[in-house]
Amino acid sequence: MSEIIVAKFGGSSMADANAMLRSAKVGLDNKANLIVVSATYGTTNQLIELSELAQKGNWTKCESLLDQINEKHYKIAKDLGACEEINSSINNLLNEVKTISKGISLLKECSPKAFDRLQSFGERLSSTLFVKAVQNCTKQTVKFLDAREIISTDDNFSKATPIVSNIESNCKLKLKDCLEGKALYVTQGFIGQSPDGSTTTLGRGGSDYSAALFAEGMSASTLQIWTDVAGIATTDPRIVKEAKPIDVITFQEAAELATFGAKILHPTTLTPALRKNIKVFVGSSYEAQAKGTWIKKECEDRPLIRAMALRNKQCLLTLSTPKMLHAHGFLLEIFKVFNDHKVSIDSITTSEISVAVTLDDATLLNKSLISDLEELANVKIEQDLSMVSLIGNNINHTPNLAAKIFKALGNINVRMICLGASKHNFCFLVDENEGKNAISYLHKEFIS
Numbered sequence: 001m002s003e004i005i006v007a008k009f010g011g012s013s014m015a016d017a018n019a020m021l022r023s024a025k026v027g028l029d030n031k032a033n034l035i036v037v038s039a040t041y042g043t044t045n046q047l048i049e050l051s052e053l054a055q056k057g058n059w060t061k062c063e064s065l066l067d068q069i070n071e072k073h074y075k076i077a078k079d080l081g082a083c084e085e086i087n088s089s090i091n092n093l094l095n096e097v098k099t100i101s102k103g104i105s106l107l108k109e110c111s112p113k114a115f116d117r118l119q120s121f122g123e124r125l126s127s128t129l130f131v132k133a134v135q136n137c138t139k140q141t142v143k144f145l146d147a148r149e150i151i152s153t154d155d156n157f158s159k160a161t162p163i164v165s166n167i168e169s170n171c172k173l174k175l176k177d178c179l180e181g182k183a184l185y186v187t188q189g190f191i192g193q194s195p196d197g198s199t200t201t202l203g204r205g206g207s208d209y210s211a212a213l214f215a216e217g218m219s220a221s222t223l224q225i226w227t228d229v230a231g232i233a234t235t236d237p238r239i240v241k242e243a244k245p246i247d248v249i250t251f252q253e254a255a256e257l258a259t260f261g262a263k264i265l266h267p268t269t270l271t272p273a274l275r276k277n278i279k280v281f282v283g284s285s286y287e288a289q290a291k292g293t294w295i296k297k298e299c300e301d302r303p304l305i306r307a308m309a310l311r312n313k314q315c316l317l318t319l320s321t322p323k324m325l326h327a328h329g330f331l332l333e334i335f336k337v338f339n340d341h342k343v344s345i346d347s348i349t350t351s352e353i354s355v356a357v358t359l360d361d362a363t364l365l366n367k368s369l370i371s372d373l374e375e376l377a378n379v380k381i382e383q384d385l386s387m388v389s390l391i392g393n394n395i396n397h398t399p400n401l402a403a404k405i406f407k408a409l410g411n412i413n414v415r416m417i418c419l420g421a422s423k424h425n426f427c428f429l430v431d432e433n434e435g436k437n438a439i440s441y442l443h444k445e446f447i448s
Helices: 017-029 043-055 059-080 084-107 112-135 164-174 206-217 251-259 270-275 330-340 361-365 367-374 401-409 432-446
Strands: 005-009 034-037 142-144 184-188 191-193 199-201 222-227 248-250 279-284 293-296 305-320 348-350 354-360 378-392 416-419 425-431
Touching: 005 017, 005 206, 017 059, 017 112, 017 222, 034 112, 034 206, 043 059, 043 084, 043 112, 059 084, 059 112, 084 112, 112 142, 112 184, 112 191, 112 199, 164 206, 184 206, 206 222, 206 270, 248 251, 251 270, 251 293, 251 305, 251 378, 270 279, 305 361, 305 432, 330 354, 330 367, 348 416, 354 361, 354 416, 361 367, 361 378, 367 378, 378 432, 401 425, 401 432, 425 432
Parallel strands: 005 034, 005 222, 034 184, 142 184, 222 279, 248 293
Antiparallel strands: 191 199, 279 293, 305 354, 305 378, 348 354, 378 425, 416 425
């Protein structure tokens, strides 16, 4: 085959039978060889809630939630005219959800291993149903693929790390019909399998990442990400109504946008695509004819400011101690604490006796992290902040840019600035209640 195309459809594209049929047609019209799907809209949240209720021993509420999940998937099956085989598969999967939930309820404990297995049913149910949706729209051979046969991972449950070399060999071994164009395969995002055969997950939003891993393993020419939004915009249109669609963007710019708050892509999605130089298209399954956005290694148009992103619920940790003055090894000790707790730092600045780092607010729930840091330095915590990021090109070599940014912000106080690490990004913290205003002012200055 000259071209191999992997297409991924998100939860909103799996919302009901009509959405599935529409998505199936989009996948077929765009010549997809393998389609990766998320759970039906809202199901992953329901499964997480189910685990929480079960741990509390609240079986009455669990049964109510199980009924909602069952009703949703049985209705889609009925609306699609599912055959006995598919209905039986759906029934077996839903029964297993109940069995696992009952076990969690009896133990009043949900291990990471059980939690990943429970979450996996969202994608396993939707993909089973989506096979029928695609079959309703084509006469070509459509096959169901269990992603766990391909996506090999370690056993770090809930945030498993893919074993890329295994994935590539699995694709060559088990996707021969797909690679030769003899069949269209439907599979799941988000889930994988550890070396001992346990079900793992790649973390929330991991379906995009799964699709990219499949594309890399198959040496695909194109990865299509179909969502409910027609491509990437210069900022969130809910914040700035004048936000403009972006036709083409580089991998570096898109990666910065995803990392610093743009919701349309999972931050890890682009890494596998970049490794194999696979073009990525982002479009809407609801507006398939819209232009969408292409993400490529290079593009001709390289504006100073391409887009901007807002990331809420940030906190600033400032660690201060005179021990840092003219001392070596102190940063190593600090980073070792973060490493031991498996906490990722977003941005960092330093002075002679202080280090300031930004983290998600949720990290503060890790009391032992803060305790370990306090053994090294005085720790000051500031919460309810937002990270504002300007994404573009040659940012760290453009004179007068900072002056224009701060003039546009007016009276908004900037808490921390991070500039210089990347020529594609200028980011800073503001109070959370000023975040949207900051984006609006900056968009007006640099883009609108």
